[in-house]
Amino acid sequence: MNWILTLPILVFMVSFFVLPIGNLFFLTSSGVAENIFQDPYFNHVLRFTYLQAAYSAFLSVGFGFVAAFLIKEWRILGGNLLWRLGLLFSSLPSIVVALGLLGSWGPSIGFGWTGILIGHLFLNFGIPMRLIGVALQDRNRTPELLANSLGMNKRRVFFEITLPQLKSSLMASWILSFLYSSTSLFIVMFLGGGPRFTTLEVLLYEAVKLNLNTPKAIQIASLQALIGGLLFLCYYRMQKRRVQEGQQPRVNLFLSEKRWVRVSVSLVFWVITISMLGIPLIFILKDAAWDWSSNFTSSLLQATVSSLKIGFCVVVLGNCILYPFLHYIYREKGNLLRSGSVWLVILPQFFSGAVVAFALSVFYPSLRGNDEWGILGVVLTQTLFAVPLMYFALNEGFERMAQERFWIAQSLGANRWQRFFHVELPSMRRPLLLSMLIGFGFSLGEVVSLLLFAPAHLQTLSLTLFQAMSRYRFQEAHAATGVLLVMIIVLFLIMGSVEEKDGSGQY
Amino acid sequence: MALVNINQLKVRQGAFELSIPELRIEAGQILGVMGKSGAGKTTFLHALMGFLPILSGEIEVKGQSVGNLSTEKRGIALMFQKPWLFEHQTVIENVGFGLAIQGISKEARLTQARDWLKKMQIADLEDRKAWEVSGGQAQRVALARAMAVGFPLLLLDEPFSAVEAPLRKDLRKLVRDLIQESQKAAIVVSHDWRDLEELAAHILVLDRGEIIANETPQNLKTHPDLQIRSICES
Numbered sequence: 001m002n003w004i005l006t007l008p009i010l011v012f013m014v015s016f017f018v019l020p021i022g023n024l025f026f027l028t029s030s031g032v033a034e035n036i037f038q039d040p041y042f043n044h045v046l047r048f049t050y051l052q053a054a055y056s057a058f059l060s061v062g063f064g065f066v067a068a069f070l071i072k073e074w075r076i077l078g079g080n081l082l083w084r085l086g087l088l089f090s091s092l093p094s095i096v097v098a099l100g101l102l103g104s105w106g107p108s109i110g111f112g113w114t115g116i117l118i119g120h121l122f123l124n125f126g127i128p129m130r131l132i133g134v135a136l137q138d139r140n141r142t143p144e145l146l147a148n149s150l151g152m153n154k155r156r157v158f159f160e161i162t163l164p165q166l167k168s169s170l171m172a173s174w175i176l177s178f179l180y181s182s183t184s185l186f187i188v189m190f191l192g193g194g195p196r197f198t199t200l201e202v203l204l205y206e207a208v209k210l211n212l213n214t215p216k217a218i219q220i221a222s223l224q225a226l227i228g229g230l231l232f233l234c235y236y237r238m239q240k241r242r243v244q245e246g247q248q249p250r251v252n253l254f255l256s257e258k259r260w261v262r263v264s265v266s267l268v269f270w271v272i273t274i275s276m277l278g279i280p281l282i283f284i285l286k287d288a289a290w291d292w293s294s295n296f297t298s299s300l301l302q303a304t305v306s307s308l309k310i311g312f313c314v315v316v317l318g319n320c321i322l323y324p325f326l327h328y329i330y331r332e333k334g335n336l337l338r339s340g341s342v343w344l345v346i347l348p349q350f351f352s353g354a355v356v357a358f359a360l361s362v363f364y365p366s367l368r369g370n371d372e373w374g375i376l377g378v379v380l381t382q383t384l385f386a387v388p389l390m391y392f393a394l395n396e397g398f399e400r401m402a403q404e405r406f407w408i409a410q411s412l413g414a415n416r417w418q419r420f421f422h423v424e425l426p427s428m429r430r431p432l433l434l435s436m437l438i439g440f441g442f443s444l445g446e447v448v449s450l451l452l453f454a455p456a457h458l459q460t461l462s463l464t465l466f467q468a469m470s471r472y473r474f475q476e477a478h479a480a481t482g483v484l485l486v487m488i489i490v491l492f493l494i495m496g497s498v499e500e501k502d503g504s505g506q507y
Numbered sequence: 508m509a510l511v512n513i514n515q516l517k518v519r520q521g522a523f524e525l526s527i528p529e530l531r532i533e534a535g536q537i538l539g540v541m542g543k544s545g546a547g548k549t550t551f552l553h554a555l556m557g558f559l560p561i562l563s564g565e566i567e568v569k570g571q572s573v574g575n576l577s578t579e580k581r582g583i584a585l586m587f588q589k590p591w592l593f594e595h596q597t598v599i600e601n602v603g604f605g606l607a608i609q610g611i612s613k614e615a616r617l618t619q620a621r622d623w624l625k626k627m628q629i630a631d632l633e634d635r636k637a638w639e640v641s642g643g644q645a646q647r648v649a650l651a652r653a654m655a656v657g658f659p660l661l662l663l664d665e666p667f668s669a670v671e672a673p674l675r676k677d678l679r680k681l682v683r684d685l686i687q688e689s690q691k692a693a694i695v696v697s698h699d700w701r702d703l704e705e706l707a708a709h710i711l712v713l714d715r716g717e718i719i720a721n722e723t724p725q726n727l728k729t730h731p732d733l734q735i736r737s738i739c740e741s
Contacts, residue, residue, distance in 0.1 A: 404591045408649075410578040411556060411585035412605035412656050422604070426595035 288482020397431025
């Protein structure tokens, strides 16, 4: 009967993800969707979407690789800070990044290709940096040392031995960067600068919100969903391979022995990082402080409260469906279900927010724009996307929990419930807190679900920011961004301290 | 009557089968278990604890058949090589864990736990968090926790192998004295001959799931069978 614990997430995923997405494909195949492939403009958008995503992914992986290499191999000054900042940059809402880049670089950023590529680099470089960094750290160094001792020079060692070991992490991070770049909405919308630089995601948004062309939207969303599914399959294969990579000695072959070289490279890298990534962040805070007006205080306070309420619902719902499921696969079924069940949880991450929210609104039309049910639509969509992120924190907690501790408790007379309350829950306090912070952070910056489902009276920080930017009310936008950013930075700092304090597993 | 009686015990784990025809442990006595890797030591402990179902046979502890009871109802306390303390709790809360599970009042629990900490010579650590104590201290806390629950049988799986040599000797003496004093029984699995020589009244030597010897340490040292002597010497 314990399998009942898997029901909440199964029911949730099937009802609010599998069926709505399946319905999109069904509508497309049954001829409801508009055949847009004959439209030359659509074909241009299609090409541009994936071309810019590919370039953005190459740029992010390139920058992320250099950063990972300098941090893990060269141990550059401030490497740990950059390692953490990568995570912060990736967790910033894209609309905030768009505003930051506009604020710091102004029109000189160059709308179109340049703006889009820099925006995506800003948002995505942290993912390859961390994935490749972990692979670099865990790789098997023995063949490198052996080859070097047999006379192979460092350049050849790097290209012939090190790089092949990083192949799967490089490919996995490219796929993720490609996926996020192809489905990003606000970077393209605000930094693209016109119809020539539009992507499928923007086209979908326009079809749903501005042109109210549902058949066209269904066609675009189906295509996006199909590509998301394919990318997920590729990524899943890469991840499987990456886990099998080895780990071993800690001798560093590529570390430069000359201190001045290390210092100079560190400085150059930091100058690039600060000017590309740090300055926009500083400008956001500066503009927020300068443009603050007491007129905004009450509306922003109200928006903050709404954001907090929605975030709270997302975190509670996310944990209520995720925790019993993970408890079941780790505590009841051992390893049996683990590898096969992960896909179910992380799958939504491979679909764009606009596609999922639109699919949900087509399948459950009463959720859309409805005063009573609209908020439910927002919470459901945000939960679908928060769950994969929360999963990583909770999963790590469950992974760390040793079976022996439960055996000890059982041998001391503790029954199932006592083991749950006295052993499992206390050990999961930090992962639970971390998962809540992550879910909360995501919910704070999410806009797409609000655009589709939010009732007219609902104002959140991210929605306020979007509306202010769309209406060129930059003062208000800066003020909303400031509050949003401060909240995200606070969450990030709390997350950092929670992770640091976690010294469990010693005894 | 012996405190622990095992009769015709058979356990299967995959293709491996463990068979213990007869075994008795008196109150205050420690039984050592030795054997090469794959001999069946862990299977034996897991079967006693109820982590593995038994195929046939009988396990009696203090006159009660426990073979078909769930682990928590068997009255067998367990201790591993690693202390596996509950890290969210203090040292004294760890020691009182089993007593709390039994529903004993907080005051009585603290009094008993303090007594055990004194016996283990770590009374000054009671308010420390579990992760704040050293490896040797943690092992003493784990021992106190297993003893404090008051169960008649204690299973110790490689209990000293992670402890440094000088501490190891102290712990061996402590375990021997406590088992004798409390008139409980204990089964100690160890690869280290010195552990078992000092602790156990009898040593069970397992090989491929069968008992190949059940002798006193002195007899094992001079056993005519070379294979048995080699296991002890290794």
